[in-house]
Amino acid sequence: MTEDLSTALVQTRDPAKRSWLASANDAACDFSIQNLPFGIFSDVRNPAPRAGVAIGDWIVDLAALRAAGRLELDAEDDVFSRGSLNAFIALGRDAWRSVRIQLSALLEAACPALRDDAALRERVFVPMQSATMHLPVDIPGYTDFYSSKEHATNVGSMFRDPKNALLPNWSEMPIGYNGRASSVVVSGTSVRRPMGQLKLPDADRPIFGACRKLDIELETGFIVGQGNALGEPIACGEAEDHIFGMVLLNDWSARDIQQWEYVPLGPFNAKTFATTISPWIVTLDALEPFRVAQPEQTPEPLPYLRQAGEHAFDVALEVRLRPEGASEATTIARTNFKYMYWSMAQQLAHHTVSGCNTRVGDLMGSGTISGPAPDSFGSLLELTWNGTRPLALEGGETRTFIVDGDELTLAGWCQGDGYRVGFGTCAGKILPARG
Amino acid sequence: MTEDLSTALVQTRDPAKRSWLASANDAACDFSIQNLPFGIFSDVRNPAPRAGVAIGDWIVDLAALRAAGRLELDAEDDVFSRGSLNAFIALGRDAWRSVRIQLSALLEAACPALRDDAALRERVFVPMQSATMHLPVDIPGYTDFYSSKEHATNVGSMFRDPKNALLPNWSEMPIGYNGRASSVVVSGTSVRRPMGQLKLPDADRPIFGACRKLDIELETGFIVGQGNALGEPIACGEAEDHIFGMVLLNDWSARDIQQWEYVPLGPFNAKTFATTISPWIVTLDALEPFRVAQPEQTPEPLPYLRQAGEHAFDVALEVRLRPEGASEATTIARTNFKYMYWSMAQQLAHHTVSGCNTRVGDLMGSGTISGPAPDSFGSLLELTWNGTRPLALEGGETRTFIVDGDELTLAGWCQGDGYRVGFGTCAGKILPARG
Numbered sequence: 001m002t003e004d005l006s007t008a009l010v011q012t013r014d015p016a017k018r019s020w021l022a023s024a025n026d027a028a029c030d031f032s033i034q035n036l037p038f039g040i041f042s043d044v045r046n047p048a049p050r051a052g053v054a055i056g057d058w059i060v061d062l063a064a065l066r067a068a069g070r071l072e073l074d075a076e077d078d079v080f081s082r083g084s085l086n087a088f089i090a091l092g093r094d095a096w097r098s099v100r101i102q103l104s105a106l107l108e109a110a111c112p113a114l115r116d117d118a119a120l121r122e123r124v125f126v127p128m129q130s131a132t133m134h135l136p137v138d139i140p141g142y143t144d145f146y147s148s149k150e151h152a153t154n155v156g157s158m159f160r161d162p163k164n165a166l167l168p169n170w171s172e173m174p175i176g177y178n179g180r181a182s183s184v185v186v187s188g189t190s191v192r193r194p195m196g197q198l199k200l201p202d203a204d205r206p207i208f209g210a211c212r213k214l215d216i217e218l219e220t221g222f223i224v225g226q227g228n229a230l231g232e233p234i235a236c237g238e239a240e241d242h243i244f245g246m247v248l249l250n251d252w253s254a255r256d257i258q259q260w261e262y263v264p265l266g267p268f269n270a271k272t273f274a275t276t277i278s279p280w281i282v283t284l285d286a287l288e289p290f291r292v293a294q295p296e297q298t299p300e301p302l303p304y305l306r307q308a309g310e311h312a313f314d315v316a317l318e319v320r321l322r323p324e325g326a327s328e329a330t331t332i333a334r335t336n337f338k339y340m341y342w343s344m345a346q347q348l349a350h351h352t353v354s355g356c357n358t359r360v361g362d363l364m365g366s367g368t369i370s371g372p373a374p375d376s377f378g379s380l381l382e383l384t385w386n387g388t389r390p391l392a393l394e395g396g397e398t399r400t401f402i403v404d405g406d407e408l409t410l411a412g413w414c415q416g417d418g419y420r421v422g423f424g425t426c427a428g429k430i431l432p433a434r435g
Numbered sequence: 436m437t438e439d440l441s442t443a444l445v446q447t448r449d450p451a452k453r454s455w456l457a458s459a460n461d462a463a464c465d466f467s468i469q470n471l472p473f474g475i476f477s478d479v480r481n482p483a484p485r486a487g488v489a490i491g492d493w494i495v496d497l498a499a500l501r502a503a504g505r506l507e508l509d510a511e512d513d514v515f516s517r518g519s520l521n522a523f524i525a526l527g528r529d530a531w532r533s534v535r536i537q538l539s540a541l542l543e544a545a546c547p548a549l550r551d552d553a554a555l556r557e558r559v560f561v562p563m564q565s566a567t568m569h570l571p572v573d574i575p576g577y578t579d580f581y582s583s584k585e586h587a588t589n590v591g592s593m594f595r596d597p598k599n600a601l602l603p604n605w606s607e608m609p610i611g612y613n614g615r616a617s618s619v620v621v622s623g624t625s626v627r628r629p630m631g632q633l634k635l636p637d638a639d640r641p642i643f644g645a646c647r648k649l650d651i652e653l654e655t656g657f658i659v660g661q662g663n664a665l666g667e668p669i670a671c672g673e674a675e676d677h678i679f680g681m682v683l684l685n686d687w688s689a690r691d692i693q694q695w696e697y698v699p700l701g702p703f704n705a706k707t708f709a710t711t712i713s714p715w716i717v718t719l720d721a722l723e724p725f726r727v728a729q730p731e732q733t734p735e736p737l738p739y740l741r742q743a744g745e746h747a748f749d750v751a752l753e754v755r756l757r758p759e760g761a762s763e764a765t766t767i768a769r770t771n772f773k774y775m776y777w778s779m780a781q782q783l784a785h786h787t788v789s790g791c792n793t794r795v796g797d798l799m800g801s802g803t804i805s806g807p808a809p810d811s812f813g814s815l816l817e818l819t820w821n822g823t824r825p826l827a828l829e830g831g832e833t834r835t836f837i838v839d840g841d842e843l844t845l846a847g848w849c850q851g852d853g854y855r856v857g858f859g860t861c862a863g864k865i866l867p868a869r870g
Binding site for chain 1: 575576578581602604607608610611612613614615616617618620627629630631632634640641642643665666668689692695696697698699700701702703704705707708709734737738739785786788789790791792793794797869
């Protein structure tokens with residue numbers, strides 16, 4: 001990166017910066033001018049899924065902006081019209097940053113280029129509420145980690161031994177497993193309650209039926225922006241350079257199916273029926289001001305997992321549950337991404353240390369994010385302690401696990417001084433099982 | 436399928452059929468006229484990877500054959516020139532069968548169309564020994580099962596309890612886990628010994644180092660030919676209609692990394708560094724004459740896993756090990772795919788019963804295939820009983836686990852009366868760790 005690009009990049013994060021689009025300046029708006037996340041959208045006017053950037057209540061149509069000669073990009077074909085961001089992301093970090101810098105300048109309060117050109121604005125801006133969001137990337141591979149110490153301790157206490165809740169390998173490496181990429185869906189997609197094998201207490205054999213312990217897992221995910229070749233690991237100190245950005249991720253989980261199937265090869269049908277992600281990828285460049293120290297790691301990690309500096313990010317997270325027909329959602333958990341024990345950089349370094357290759361668009365889930373307090377747990381399993389402590393919802397209902405018709409929504413944002421860098425939401429409603 | 440197509444399909448399997456290509460009629464040749472497997476190849480004359488069918492010592496260039504007007508296919512663009520078979524497979528089973536039937540007729544001894552046209556033969560046939568083979572499909576998802584009762588029993592005996600070697604869930608469902616699709620490589624690709632965390636006996640903490648217990652897993656894999664939509668399971672009785680064909684699969688495994696990492700979420704870095712498959716996909720249509728009954732299933736599976744008829748296939752399998760510089764390989768295991776407890780149809784039905792979607796090109800590994808006899812085990816872990824019973828090789832060397840420079844080769848074939856329907860080989864040589 002040149003010095004000019006570096007200076008311009010820092011300026012995109014100036015907390016004092018405001019946009020000529022009023023909705024972007026609302027202190028509670030996720031999509032401030034400091035954010036500028038990337039996604040794929042379509043609308044009635046143009047049903048072709050294409051690349052956009054969120055700003056306030058609007059989406060900037062990047063293909064239209066480039067076609068109008070207002071966005072420079074050193075790429076021959078139209079990477080913004082492909083229906084996924086993969087081709088754009090594959091151009092590399094200088095390209096992502098150049099687009100970010102140009103958009104920040106165009107949307108800044110004093111810039112007249114779009115502000116004062118109604119015809120151009122009409123071509124380039126789409127109201128967010130009239131748009132349909134799509135998966136932002138084609139996901140060649142999905143990996144899910146298990147990197148919250150509080151979550152792993154809670155689960156270990158419930159299902160193994162409260163005195164030795166953490167397994168010995170947990171503190172030595174970011175434990176992860178391969179997820180199922182085919183069933184990753186975008187926020188807003190309804191999810192059907194899965195059928196599967198359930199082993200009831202005292203029964204000799206399992207039965208086949210609808211999941212009775214359907215749960216969420218509050219996670220974030222990062223999107224690989226630059227892969228690595230087979231046999232060539234990514235060093236921990238360079239891992240963040242390989243990350244394009246982050247999304248919210250709900251790792252829907254059928255706890256009863258999981259408990260019966262998961263030994264010895266891990267969760268399978270309990271998770272593969274659906275994973276929901278939020279549509280906007282918040283770039284690491286936008287998250288930079290919210291970098292904080294991660295929890296102390298004891299024992300000190302092996303050398304390949306060591307990193308200097310701060311590698312956690314202060315992202316407030318919430319889970320909301322709205323029963324079918326209810327007017328209000330209840331916030332059932334509040335936590336923060338900064339509690340994660342293992343960083344994204346450590347996860348990516350560990351993932352590739354054996355030589356495993358990664359590819360542009362790969363999705364890496366954080367694992368359930370639980371904080372220290374009982375209302376900061378990232379799953380109903382923990383919040384209700386495996387169904388033994390029902391949650392009270394607004395309106396008088398209670399919940400242990402998810403009921404058909406419930407809508408579960410994750411939300412997340414970094415709180416700046418008078419502005420937010422937010423993720424939007426990651427929502428899904430549960431449909432009855434096929435039966 | 437029309438009645439004509441059905442009759443023609445049966446005729447492609449006639450054991451008495453012979454080709455005008457002499458090498459295809461050799462009783463030990465894997466690629467008889469009854470086989471006709473599909474793959475992706477390139478050669479010096481044309482370095483573009485394209486679709487071919489193996490026959491004797493030759494590859495039929497399908498794109499060239501179609502361009503010459505000798506192969507009819509109801510598809511507009513050239514699905515044979517794409518660098519993977521996915522687009523061809525996506526045309527559906529009638530298209531696969533039509534191509535098989537046309538090739539069988541063109542290659543049959545009495546057919547003059549190619550046999551007597553030297554110029555056309557020159558354009559359409561490539562000597563197998565001069566070709567480079569590529570991955571036959573882009574693999575959107577890779578799942579690996581664990582469906583050999585003998586293998587699961589051996590592993591359970593070694594690492595858990597010989598008296599309760601099989602876990603209770605094993606007999607109720609085809610246990611599987613998500614694999615890593617990015618690191619699936621084609622036969623002939625060298626594999627670097629992985630680095631990773633190893634927990635040595637009596638050590639308090641793991642060390643980081645090169646795998647000391649590098650192993651193979653002798654498997655087959657099937658390729659999904661017709662996927663299913665999210666939320667719409669594939670019934671067991673219809674599952675074989677969704678399968679395009681089979682390959683050999685070596686699920687390279689770092690046993691020491693695996694033992695330390697796999698609880699509770701399953702194998703990860705121990706497997707993700709590489710998985711090798713054979714380049715030719717043998718279709719279910721070619722395997723039909725070798726259908727046999729699978730082992731008796733006790734207890735009777737739950738209804739969604741029940742199937743009438745015979746769903747195992749009689750495929751002889753071998754593992755060969757050749758040390759660096761050795762002139763001869765030693766066959767270290769001989770077994771058969773027919774020993775598998777859970778069928779491919781049951782695997783696919785179970786995989787999708789929760790609603791999980793599958794896609795054209797998905798790869799589903801059988802799991803290590805071990806037979807009842809000690810020399811029929813499909814891994815060095817079992818053959819040497821975790822390194823305690825070294826194997827003697829031709830030439831005097833011994834092996835517990837794989838040594839740098841060793842080449843491991845899987846081979847497999849169905850033995851007909853005077854002909855074979857074979858898979859070719861699935862080979863890989865181990866390079867030293869990066870260290």
